Amino acid sequence: MDKTLLTTLTERFGKRVTTSPLDRELYSRDLAPVPDVLVKPLFQAKADVIVRPRSSQEIAELMRLASSASMPVTPRAGGATVFFDSVPTRGGMLIDLGLLAGVVALDEANMLVTVRAGTTWEDLEKNLNVRGFACKSMPSSAPAATVGGWFAMMGYGIGSIKYGDLLSQIREAEVVMPDGEIRTVTADSTPPLSWFAASEGTLGIVTALKMEIRKDRPMKHVLMHIADSKQAVRIMQDLLAAPSPPYNLHFSDPHALAAMHALGYAPKPEHGLHLLVDYEGTETELREIDTHLATLRNAGQKHAGVSFAPAGEAEAEWQQRFSSLRLKRGGPSLLGGELWLPVKRLADYLANIETVARRHATPLMTYGHVVSATHATVMTMFYADERQRLHYILDLGLVKKIQDVGARLGGTCYGVGLWNTPYLKRLHPAAARKRLRRRKKEIDPLGLMNPGKLYAPPLALNPYTFHLGMEAALLARRVLRKKR
Numbered sequence: 001m002d003k004t005l006l007t008t009l010t011e012r013f014g015k016r017v018t019t020s021p022l023d024r025e026l027y028s029r030d031l032a033p034v035p036d037v038l039v040k041p042l043f044q045a046k047a048d049v050i051v052r053p054r055s056s057q058e059i060a061e062l063m064r065l066a067s068s069a070s071m072p073v074t075p076r077a078g079g080a081t082v083f084f085d086s087v088p089t090r091g092g093m094l095i096d097l098g099l100l101a102g103v104v105a106l107d108e109a110n111m112l113v114t115v116r117a118g119t120t121w122e123d124l125e126k127n128l129n130v131r132g133f134a135c136k137s138m139p140s141s142a143p144a145a146t147v148g149g150w151f152a153m154m155g156y157g158i159g160s161i162k163y164g165d166l167l168s169q170i171r172e173a174e175v176v177m178p179d180g181e182i183r184t185v186t187a188d189s190t191p192p193l194s195w196f197a198a199s200e201g202t203l204g205i206v207t208a209l210k211m212e213i214r215k216d217r218p219m220k221h222v223l224m225h226i227a228d229s230k231q232a233v234r235i236m237q238d239l240l241a242a243p244s245p246p247y248n249l250h251f252s253d254p255h256a257l258a259a260m261h262a263l264g265y266a267p268k269p270e271h272g273l274h275l276l277v278d279y280e281g282t283e284t285e286l287r288e289i290d291t292h293l294a295t296l297r298n299a300g301q302k303h304a305g306v307s308f309a310p311a312g313e314a315e316a317e318w319q320q321r322f323s324s325l326r327l328k329r330g331g332p333s334l335l336g337g338e339l340w341l342p343v344k345r346l347a348d349y350l351a352n353i354e355t356v357a358r359r360h361a362t363p364l365m366t367y368g369h370v371v372s373a374t375h376a377t378v379m380t381m382f383y384a385d386e387r388q389r390l391h392y393i394l395d396l397g398l399v400k401k402i403q404d405v406g407a408r409l410g411g412t413c414y415g416v417g418l419w420n421t422p423y424l425k426r427l428h429p430a431a432a433r434k435r436l437r438r439r440k441k442e443i444d445p446l447g448l449m450n451p452g453k454l455y456a457p458p459l460a461l462n463p464y465t466f467h468l469g470m471e472a473a474l475l476a477r478r479v480l481r482k483k484r
């Protein structure tokens with residue numbers, strides 16, 4: 001790396017700059033382990049330098065320095081993503097946003113909070129709760145995921161059914177542009193706020209968000225077991241169409257439940273799909289919801305295969321809402337695909353996934369959240385072993401198979417980063433992809449912000465060769481498993 005630039009950085013940021021091999025190694029990964037043999041020949045995942053700024057002004061200075069040295073910049077916050085979203089592909093400067101944390105202002109009268117982008121959702125929620133308020137929604141990775149990180153990603157999670165995606169709750173954002181200018185963006189500004197949502201750190205660095213909050217109100221939790229997944233989908237749709245929709249709706253299939261049971265986290269699964277329905281509202285609203293639930297309970301008693309768990313179990317499930325990765329403890333590793341899927345296709349999806357699991361002799365575990373009146377985010381995972389490199393690489397073929405099942409049913413990948421770029425054509429029609437690329441060129445003409453992500457697959461991930469490679473991996477996997 002350029003010595004003059006490093007000297008300038010060290011003079012300005014002192015111990016908050018590092019080029020240590022260990023740090024660069026640590027920052028070259030995210031939550032999904034990818035064997036070096038797939039990364040090293042193709043990408044420069046190790047940043048040349050890592051800096052931890054404390055303010056928007058410092059970030060602006062870093063952006064100006066990087067831009068004058070034509071150095072790529074990768075923003076990284078909680079690092080709680082799995083598609084190399086916050087891992088460099090061309091080295092350069094990694095900006096760790098962890099020090100950019102804390103609530104700036106709470107406007108109780110207008111129910112708005114201004115928060116710095118590196119604040120985790122869990123910290124923000126705790127901060128609001130002591131004042132009688134709460135976040136409208138948050139990701140189930142809240143202990144690690146940051147406010148800015150979720151805004152830069154898809155922004156759907158717990159609470160989204162009732163309060164919409166994160167973008168719809170944001171009034172304004174402070175953004176440091178690639179040229180170092182600090183701007184306030186709103187729905188009506190040029191460029192508008194919406195350009196930065198789900199932009200995965202490719203257009204600038206969001207440093208603060210002013211967002212809507214809610215009153216911290218009582219909750220009600222209901223846990224159901226439903227033997228038939230088609231019936232489960234009908235019940236979900238009924239709940240979503242009710243005058244007071246749930247705050248959160250989480251489902252797990254019997255394989256995910258059995259794995260949780262084996263790890264000692266869940267009671268022995270009774271049968272079928274496990275549905276946790278959470279409500280929040282005023283006492284009056286919760287009473288109305290009670291009436292609706294009583295109807296459902298009566299209907300459930302009439303239908304074989306629907307049962308309700310004791311209230312304590314439902315409450316305990318809610319308390320575990322941020323612990324979905326406990327499944328990993330059955331590992332050594334977990335691989336899988338995350339999808340954005342129409343709720344109405346969920347039963348077909350589960351049936352198709354069951355077929356894939358049988359054909360490939362691999363138990364597949366599925367769980368997810370319904371996040372809007374029509375869509376769910378769905379995770380289908382399986383155990384793998386990253387220490388057995390060849391098998392692990394071949395297992396990646398099964399990840400693609402999961403994506404393919406979703407795509408056939410109108411689903412797409414949820415989040416792009418680097419590894420999902422081969423699916424971009426499934427995600428956006430040609431005109432939308434062109435619009436996104438034009439936007440990128442306008443805001444980041446040098447292409448320095450988080451290169452390799454979101455807009456087009458790099459050569460190494462060309463969709464055609466990617467497809468052939470993954471199919472070959474899957475075939476080899478089947479052959480090897482038969483021999484074992």
Ligand SMILES: Cc1cc2nc3c(=O)[nH]c(=O)nc-3n(C[C@H](O)[C@H](O)[C@H](O)COP(=O)(O)OP(=O)(O)OC[C@H]3O[C@@H](n4cnc5c(N)ncnc54)[C@H](O)[C@@H]3O)c2cc1C
Binds near residue numbers: 153155
């Ligand atoms: C157990 C688990 C549960 C999850 N649940 C959900 C869920 O409910 N909903 C959901 O959508 N996702 C979920 N995720 C995925 C992930 O946690 C979220 O996308 C989360 O918002 C990532 O935030 P982060 O702070 O870790 O961002 P990082 O992983 O650090 O970064 C994500 C992307 O955003 C960019 N970025 C980060 N901060 C900024 C910023 N301030 N300005 C500009 N760009 C920035 C990075 O460059 C990168 O491209 C889950 C993941 C796990 C492991």
